[in-house]
Structure formats: C-alpha cells, structure tokens
Amino acid sequence: MSAIRAARIGVAAVLPMELALVVCVAAGVRPPGWALAVAEALVLGVLLLEARVLYSLYAAARARGAGPGAARREAVRAVVPVPVRRLVLHELRASASLLRWALRRPPHGVRSADHAAPYTGPQTAMMYGLVFVSLIETVALAFLIPWPAVHRVVLVLDVYGVLLMLGLHAACVTRPHVVSPDGTLRVRYGALFDLTVPPDAVASVRVDRRYPEGRLVTLSEDGVLDLIVGSQTTVTVELTRPLAFRRPLGARGEARVIRFHADEPRALVDALRQPAPP
Numbered sequence: 001m002s003a004i005r006a007a008r009i010g011v012a013a014v015l016p017m018e019l020a021l022v023v024c025v026a027a028g029v030r031p032p033g034w035a036l037a038v039a040e041a042l043v044l045g046v047l048l049l050e051a052r053v054l055y056s057l058y059a060a061a062r063a064r065g066a067g068p069g070a071a072r073r074e075a076v077r078a079v080v081p082v083p084v085r086r087l088v089l090h091e092l093r094a095s096a097s098l099l100r101w102a103l104r105r106p107p108h109g110v111r112s113a114d115h116a117a118p119y120t121g122p123q124t125a126m127m128y129g130l131v132f133v134s135l136i137e138t139v140a141l142a143f144l145i146p147w148p149a150v151h152r153v154v155l156v157l158d159v160y161g162v163l164l165m166l167g168l169h170a171a172c173v174t175r176p177h178v179v180s181p182d183g184t185l186r187v188r189y190g191a192l193f194d195l196t197v198p199p200d201a202v203a204s205v206r207v208d209r210r211y212p213e214g215r216l217v218t219l220s221e222d223g224v225l226d227l228i229v230g231s232q233t234t235v236t237v238e239l240t241r242p243l244a245f246r247r248p249l250g251a252r253g254e255a256r257v258i259r260f261h262a263d264e265p266r267a268l269v270d271a272l273r274q275p276a277p278p
Helices: 002-026 033-063 068-079 082-102 121-144 148-174 265-273
Strands: 115-117 177-179 185-189 193-197 202-210 217-219 224-227 233-246 252-260
Touching: 033 068, 082 148, 115 265, 121 148, 177 265, 193 233, 193 252, 202 265, 224 233, 233 265
Parallel strands: 224 252
Antiparallel strands: 115 177, 177 185, 185 193, 202 233, 217 224, 233 252
C-alpha cells in the first residue's frame, strides 16, 4: 500500500509542475536548462514508479487466478483514484455521445418497447448560450493576445471547452430517463448519473414540480435525492426501501425519495404506473 500511495503522491506533485513548464515555454519564457532536466528526470522517475506498481499489482492478481483483463482493471483501480477514473470515463462517454448525437443515432439504452423521457428542456438555452459566449471569447482573445504561442495554447483550451460543453449536452440528449414495460425506471443525467429503480422499490410516483437549491445531485439528511436540471424537478418517486447510488465523482449514498426532472412528467408517471404486460 505504501508504494501505491507514493505513486499517487508522485503523480499529484509532478503533473502541476510539468503543466507550469509547458505554460512558460508557450508564453516564450525559457526556464534554465537545469530546471528542464530536473523536471524531465522527475517525470521519468514517476512513470517508472507507476509502471513498477502497476506490474506488481497485475502480477499479484494473475497469481490469484484472475484473467489478463480483470488483472489489468484491478491494478488500475488500485493506483488511479476513483474521481480521476470517473472523470476520464465521463469524457469518453461524452465524446461518444457527441458522435451519436451528430450522426442521429437512437438514444443510448432505449429499446423499442421502452418509454424515453427527455429532460434537457430547462438547460438547452443555457448550454447554447455558454457555447456562444465561449466562441465569442475565442474570437476576441485571437485579437487581444499578441503572442502567437500563447494564442495557440488558449485556442486549444477554448476549443476543448466548447467540445466539452457540447459533449455534456449531447450526453443528456442521447441518455434520457427510461421506463421499461416491466416498470423498471432508469434515472439519468448524461454520463454523470445513472440509477436503476426496480419495480418493487417504487411505493408511489407523482408529478411534483419543485425548485430546490443546490448542485446537480443533492442528498438531504432524511434521504431525499434531488437530481436538479435547470433549478427544478418535476417528478417525485417514493421508495419502499433505500436505494444505493453513486455521485458523479464516485461517492456513495442512499436515497429513500427521488426527485428529478422530465420535460413531460405526466407521460413518464403514466408509463410508470401502467401494469406490466402479461
């Protein structure tokens, strides 16, 4: 465990330093040669330590009988913190959602007999507004920044930010809430949140418009989970038992009541109340 902790601390210490050196070089500031040599030596040392720790964990998992794929996953889970894994996974899914959205592919995880419930209505105008402002900022900085190297770095960051916002919105569009014919409810927010509610866990469901305050995922002390979109929720589901869920960065919680937004809450409630087909 000490080697794993050392590898994590090494990555956390070296990455900001490497980023600072890249920004200095892009801005035209040439650090001393010894500083570059020390930085690259530290990066190489951390990479070698990461490789050694990963291989030792992989070998230990293989010795316990795990397959190659399972051993690799176990090694990565032990070294890479959960929030980092979740963020990387979110960005990969957001990129895939942006491609699915552009190609007009069917929504993710929705079968022909399922009821899909979109929830992006309250945030669509805001997301497009943010994208528009980011584009204006990119054009303005192109005229205001006199250094070509700095302008290229800022341009890359601005384009990445625009694509990230579009990917977040595309993930929400292509990953709606889903009600299956057997009464299973899947509550989602893009690639950040996904909770499956089995039919026997639903005590009651109703249209209930509220305007709670807080972040995207808010859990009260009495177990009320609010999944807020555009500062509102429109559906309330009371549960027969607590259900475990994961926050966007991996923290766990338990909910006794779930409140979330759907653009057409009445249609979702009716789909959830209808009896399962024989």
